[in-house]
Structures are given as C-alpha cells and as structure tokens.
Amino acid sequence: MYQKLALAIAFSPRMEALIAEARKLISIFEGELVLIHVGTKTPELEAQLAEVLSRHCGDLHRIKTIWKEGKPAKTILKTCAEEGVDLLVLGALKKEGLLTYYLGSVARKVIRKATCSVLTLIDPKITTTHFSKVVINGTELEITPRVIARGLKFCQAEQSSQVHILNEIKLYGFQMATAGEGTETEVANTRRKLVQDEIQYVQDILDKLDQTGLKINIKVTAGKWAVELVRYSESIEADLLIMGDEQGLSFIDRLFPHDLEGILEELPCNLLIVK
Amino acid sequence: MESLAHQDVINLLLKLATMLLLARIFAEVAQKLKQPAVVGEILAGIILGPTVLGMVGPEFFEFLFKSSPSANLALDGIVQMAVILLLFIAGLEVELHLVWSQGKSAVSISILGLVVPFIFGFLAPYYFPEFFGITEDKKLLFSLFMGTAMSITALPVVARILMDMNLFKTKMGMVIVAGAMVNDLIGWLIFSVILSFMGKAGNFSLVNTFGITLLFTVFMLTLGKGLLNKVLPWTNKKLAWPGGVLSLSMAFCFLAAAFTEWLGIHAIFGAFLFGVALGDSDHLSEKAKEIIHQFINNIFAPLFFVSIGLKINFFTNFDLGLVLIILVISFAGKIIGSGYGALRSGYSPKDALAVGFGMNARGAMEIILGLIALENGLIDEKLFVALVVMALVTSMSAAPLMKWALKKKPGEAD
Numbered sequence: 001m002y003q004k005l006a007l008a009i010a011f012s013p014r015m016e017a018l019i020a021e022a023r024k025l026i027s028i029f030e031g032e033l034v035l036i037h038v039g040t041k042t043p044e045l046e047a048q049l050a051e052v053l054s055r056h057c058g059d060l061h062r063i064k065t066i067w068k069e070g071k072p073a074k075t076i077l078k079t080c081a082e083e084g085v086d087l088l089v090l091g092a093l094k095k096e097g098l099l100t101y102y103l104g105s106v107a108r109k110v111i112r113k114a115t116c117s118v119l120t121l122i123d124p125k126i127t128t129t130h131f132s133k134v135v136i137n138g139t140e141l142e143i144t145p146r147v148i149a150r151g152l153k154f155c156q157a158e159q160s161s162q163v164h165i166l167n168e169i170k171l172y173g174f175q176m177a178t179a180g181e182g183t184e185t186e187v188a189n190t191r192r193k194l195v196q197d198e199i200q201y202v203q204d205i206l207d208k209l210d211q212t213g214l215k216i217n218i219k220v221t222a223g224k225w226a227v228e229l230v231r232y233s234e235s236i237e238a239d240l241l242i243m244g245d246e247q248g249l250s251f252i253d254r255l256f257p258h259d260l261e262g263i264l265e266e267l268p269c270n271l272l273i274v275k
Numbered sequence: 276m277e278s279l280a281h282q283d284v285i286n287l288l289l290k291l292a293t294m295l296l297l298a299r300i301f302a303e304v305a306q307k308l309k310q311p312a313v314v315g316e317i318l319a320g321i322i323l324g325p326t327v328l329g330m331v332g333p334e335f336f337e338f339l340f341k342s343s344p345s346a347n348l349a350l351d352g353i354v355q356m357a358v359i360l361l362l363f364i365a366g367l368e369v370e371l372h373l374v375w376s377q378g379k380s381a382v383s384i385s386i387l388g389l390v391v392p393f394i395f396g397f398l399a400p401y402y403f404p405e406f407f408g409i410t411e412d413k414k415l416l417f418s419l420f421m422g423t424a425m426s427i428t429a430l431p432v433v434a435r436i437l438m439d440m441n442l443f444k445t446k447m448g449m450v451i452v453a454g455a456m457v458n459d460l461i462g463w464l465i466f467s468v469i470l471s472f473m474g475k476a477g478n479f480s481l482v483n484t485f486g487i488t489l490l491f492t493v494f495m496l497t498l499g500k501g502l503l504n505k506v507l508p509w510t511n512k513k514l515a516w517p518g519g520v521l522s523l524s525m526a527f528c529f530l531a532a533a534f535t536e537w538l539g540i541h542a543i544f545g546a547f548l549f550g551v552a553l554g555d556s557d558h559l560s561e562k563a564k565e566i567i568h569q570f571i572n573n574i575f576a577p578l579f580f581v582s583i584g585l586k587i588n589f590f591t592n593f594d595l596g597l598v599l600i601i602l603v604i605s606f607a608g609k610i611i612g613s614g615y616g617a618l619r620s621g622y623s624p625k626d627a628l629a630v631g632f633g634m635n636a637r638g639a640m641e642i643i644l645g646l647i648a649l650e651n652g653l654i655d656e657k658l659f660v661a662l663v664v665m666a667l668v669t670s671m672s673a674a675p676l677m678k679w680a681l682k683k684k685p686g687e688a689d
Contacts, residue, residue: 174434175434178431180565182306222561222562
C-alpha cells in the first residue's frame with residue numbers, strides 16, 4: 001500500500017525508536033525507506049546514524065539517507081515530493097512533565113501542506129507499536145470514502161483487532177429542536193432517522209470494500225466531529241486515529257481554527273493523515 | 276420588593292394562559308397546513324389583540340389586556356425576557372466551524388445574500404424618502420435599518436423546511452444553513468451599530484459605544500469562548516446535569532444582555548453574542564442544546580410572538596402599497612443575491628433559484644428587528660406591520676417555492 005516511506009530525523013533521543021518503528025512499517029508494506037535530515041552533515045552524526053541503522057535496518061537494502069540544509073518544513077516537503085514518498089513518518093512532541101503530546105510548528109506545517117500521507121507517532125518504541133485499536137473518521141466529508149478505504153487497508157496490513165468508524169450527526173440539538181414541532185412519534189422517528197442516516201452513510205462506503213479479517217464497529221455521535229473523535233479515541237484508549245485532510249486551507253482558516261487544528265493541538269493517540 | 280395585587284396576579288395568569296393556549300392551537304393548525312409554527316403564533320396574537328378581539332369583543336379585550344397596568348408591566352417584563360432568550364438561541368444556532376467547513380460557496384452565497392438585499396433595502400428609502408414617510412434627518416439611519424431588515428434570514432424556518440424536504444444533510448442544505456448563520460451574525464452586528472447611532476439613553480458617547488461594542492464582540496468570540504471552554508467541562512463534571520449548565524448559561528446570558536443594554540445598544544445583542552460563544556464551545560453537549568431550545572421555543576417564543584399582535588392594530592395600520600413594495604424589495608434582493616451567489620458557486624440555475632427561495636424566509640428575526648426599531652421610534656406602526664406581513668409571506672412561501680424550483684420535469688435524470 002505504501003511503497004516509499006520517509007522518516008524525518010532530528011538526532012533527538014527518540015530517533016532510534018522512530019527508526020525502529022519505520023523499519024517495522026517497511027516490513028509490513030514491503031517498501032523502501034528514505035531518511036531525511038534537515039541540517040548540516042557532520043562525520044559524527046553520520047557515524048551515529050550508521051550505528052543505529054546497523055542495529056535496526058542491517059538487512060534492509062532499499063534505504064537512502066538524504067542530508068539537506070534549509071528551512072525544515074519546506075525542505076522536508078520538497079524532498080518528499082522529489083523522492084515520490086507516499087508515507088511520511090514524524091515524531092510528536094511531549095509536553096513537559098505531562099502525558100500529553102502535541103505537534104510542533106514544523107510538523108503542523110508539513111501535515112497541512114504535504115501531498116503524501118503523514119503518520120505521527122506520539123510515543124515511538126524500540127520494541128515498536130502495534131496498532132490494535134484503530135479509530136477512523138467517518139464524518140461526511142468529500143475525502144471520507146477514500147479515508148475509510150485506505151484506513152481499512154492499513155488495518156488489514158497491521159492486523160488490527162478492532163476498527164471503529166465514527167460518524168456524527170451534524171447540528172443534532174438544533175435538528176431535534178426543529179423536529180420538536182412534531183408529535184412524540186414524529187420526534188422519535190426523526191431521532192431514529194438521524195442515527196440511521198449516519199450509519200447508512202458509513203455502511204454504503206463499507207459495502208464496496210474488502211473487510212476480510214477486520215472487526216468493524218460503526219459508532220454515531222453528536223457534536224463537532226473533531227472533538228468527538230478525540231474524546232472517543234481517548235475513551236477507548238485507541239492506538240491510532242486515521243483521518244483525512246481538509247484541503248485548501250486559506251488565510252481565513254488560520255484566523256478561525258479548523259477542526260484539524262484542534263486535533264493537532266492535543267493528540268489523543270498516534271495519528272495517520274490520509275491524503 | 277413590590278408585589279402584584281391579588282387581582283393583578285389573576286389578570287397576569289389569565290393573560291399568559293390565553294396567550295399560550297391560542298398560540299398552541301394556531302401553531303398546530305399552521306403545522307397541519309405545512310407552515311412554520313411561528314406563522315400560527317403571530318396570527319394568534321393578531322386575533323387576541325386590537326385587530327380582531329378588540330373589534331369583536333371590546334369588553335373582553337379591555338378586561339384581559341387593559342384593566343391592570345401592573346399586570347401589563349409584569350407581562351412586558353416576561354416578553355422582554357422572551358426576546359432576549361430568543362436571541363440567545365439564535366446565537367446558539369450559529370456554528371462557525373460548520374460555516375468554514377462548507378467553504379467558499381457558503382461564504383459567497385451568504386455574503387451576496389446579505390449585500391444585494393442590503394443595497395436594495397438601503398436604496399429604496401434613500402432615494403424615495405417621501406414614500407416611506409421619513410424626514411431628511413432620519414434618512415440615513417432609516418435606510419441602514421431597511422437594508423439590514425431585508426438581509427436577515429430566519430435559520431429555524433429554513434432548517435424546518437430543509438428537514439421536511441429531506442435536504443438538510445445535502446450539500447445544498449448545509450450551504451443554505453451555513454449561509455443563514457453568517458447572515459444572522461453579520462445582520463445583528465450591523466443592527467447593533469445602528470442602535471448605537473440612534474443614541475438610546477446610554478452611558479457613553481457614540482464613538483465610545485461603538486468601540487466598546489466592537490471590543491465586546493471580539494472578546495466574546497475569542498477570549499469569552501476560550502473561557503467557556505475552560506469552565507464548561509468543570510460545570511458538566513461537578514454540577515448537577517443538566518441543571519448546572521442550564522441555570523449558569525441563562526445567568527451569563529442575562530449578564531451579557533445587561534451589559535450591552537447598559538452600553539446603550541440593546542440587551543438582545545449581548546444575549547446573541549453569548550449564544551454564539553456558548554454554541555461554538557466544544558463542551559456544550561447537543562443534549563443540553565436541545566433542552567435549551569425546547570423550553571425557549573415552546574414557552575417563551577409563543578409568548579413573544581403573540582405579544583406582537585397585542586401591541587398593534589394590524590387592520591388600521593395596514594398599508595397595501597407599503598406592504599407590496601416591501602415584499603418586492605425583500606423577494607428581489609434575497610433571491611437575486613443568494614441565487615447569484617449559488618450560481619457563481621457552480622449550482623445549476625434551478626438549484627440556485629431554490630437556494631434563493633430558501634434564504635428568503637425571514638421569520639422571527641425580522642419581527643424582533645422591526646419591534647426594536649419601532650420601540651426606538653425609527654419606524655412607524657405602518658412599516659412595522661408591513662415588515663411582519665413580509666416575514667410571514669416569505670416564511671410561508673419558502674417551502675412551496677423551493678419545491679417548485681426543484682421539481683424535475685418528467686424524464687429528467689437525477
């Protein structure tokens with residue numbers, strides 16, 4: 001599914017864990033690995049990287065390290081485009097003394113502008129992470145059918161045990177208040193219809209897809225989808241959240257934070273953004 | 276504390292009971308005829324007021340609505356509260372994140388659907404002041420008011436129509452809903468500016484009032500919202516549910532309303548802005564929203580709509596020429612503006628026309644706007660009646676017109 005995987009490295013204490021995680025993904029997808037470092041190439045750093053690589057990627061032939069200088073976000077994006085990368089792996093930052101993770105400004109910029117999918121790992125481990133509980137954003141957006149299709153493929157490759165697809169009823173309170181002008185039966189019917197419509201939307205997408213080996217649960221919520229996704233992922237202690245990207249972010253979107261921004265501010269778990 | 280006399284209490288309770296009963300009966304009839312409940316509630320008021328009951332049974336009308344000044348005052352207090360609460364839920368309905376997620380087409384439909392009717396509404400009285408019976412010194416404010424009055428869309432009426440037609444969740448439905456939200460927000464902002472220009476008994480000079488209004492708006496939509504996001508999770512967890520969030524949101528709604536009233540712009544503006552901030556918060560559950568809506572929609576809203584008819588004689592103040600002109604301006608402005616916006620966003624001419632018809636529904640907001648202008652002496656009773664008729668006609672015609680526009684010719688594919 002992902003043939004060319006890139007990993008942005010910064011020689012932080014977590015570099016080795018990130019490389020181990022990337023190596024695991026390569027073995028699942030049978031692809032090749034591109035390491036990108038934005039900064040000066042020195043013999044010490046080269047030696048350090050070679051040592052880590054020999055531990056985790058000794059058997060890997062299709063591997064390439066790119067050293068480039070320049071603005072981090074821009075350089076990473078440019079390199080990904082040049083190399084034809086289809087999945088970029090990044091590490092999230094951890095808030096000092098707290099168990100919460102967030103994305104730095106470079107990572108956010110990369111996620112917004114990348115043309116390839118981006119996987120953000122909040123807590124990479126040398127022993128690698130298994131994404132067993134996965135939440136997929138099933139809210140009605142143009143990109144959603146693609147997100148669900150890619151998400152299921154990823155889960156099949158990863159052999160995830162539970163897949164939850166979340167869809168929300170838009171303006172539920174308002175719609176119910178509007179429906180409140182009807183009789184009790186009418187109100188109950190409206191309530192049922194609102195829920196069923198959302199399940200049907202996801203089901204229609206699922207019907208066209210191969211679901212072999214997956215246990216899929218469709219969950220309907222009410223409220224803002226980004227908030228509900230975070231809440232649900234936290235409540236079931238999900239390992240991975242898969243969602244699409246909101247295209248065409250403009251100046252106005254910066255002024256009025258987008259749904260995606262809310263999630264990037266405080267990551268509930270590992271995050272895969274499908275492009 | 277002063278209290279009502281025995282007789283006044285009975286009178287007040289009789290008033291409330293009659294108003295609610297008649298409002299309910301007419302709302303049900305309106306719904307049976309596939310019309311918005313608000314249409315029935317306003318008709319109930321016209322029947323209970325000087326227009327019908329005052330003519331048919333003057334003694335009964337005198338006894339119920341004229342015999343007790345104290346009870347009338349108490350009723351006025353309740354009606355004031357009803358308007359504030361109506362604006363509060365109007366604010367609650369504005370979901371900015373939905374507007375942004377609808378992207379450019381929603382913005383284009385709502386901006387054009389606001390600007391074009393505004394220009395139409397502004398130009399007519401500005402160039403023909405005699406027809407509207409206004410003096411030269413009031414011309415600018417009056418024209419601004421007419422512009423605003425023409426550009427408002429009633430979200431609840433539109434939402435009901437869209438749900439009935441099974442269009443709410445479609446791309447077109449969401450674009451109309453988002454467009455109506457933007458219209459409401461900008462419309463009330465402009466109106467608050469007009470109110471501050473009218474120089475009601477406020478505490479500040481014009482420039483200061485304007486500045487503080489702007490600051491308050493920015494504060495509510497940024498820091499105020501942030502503060503609510505911090506307080507609400509605590510309220511939900513530690514206080515009774517939904518008791519805690521209900522009484523606290525009411526309390527802060529009244530506080531914000533008191534603040535803007537003190538500023539010299541109207542109380543409703545504070546309530547509206549607080550509603551927007553609260554509705555946009557991540558932590559106000561949809562269930563809580565539903566409860567707030569239900570009790571305001573079904574208890575306070577009918578009282579307010581019925582009270583409109585009690586204040587004014589719709590028969591003696593009915594000016595056919597004025598009503599027709601207002602209807603033409605309102606239909607033309609909204610349908611051309613929103614329709615063109617939709618056309619520009621890539622909708623087919625038929626769908627664009629349907630968007631225009633949908634956005635044309637004015638409903639409750641128009642009436643509140645008109646009432647405040649009437650109370651402030653900006654418009655006279657004749658124009659107010661014309662605005663109410665326009666609100667009723669646009670609300671009643673929106674659904675049939677949309678259905679007509681979307682009707683497919685035989686053999687036409689989906």
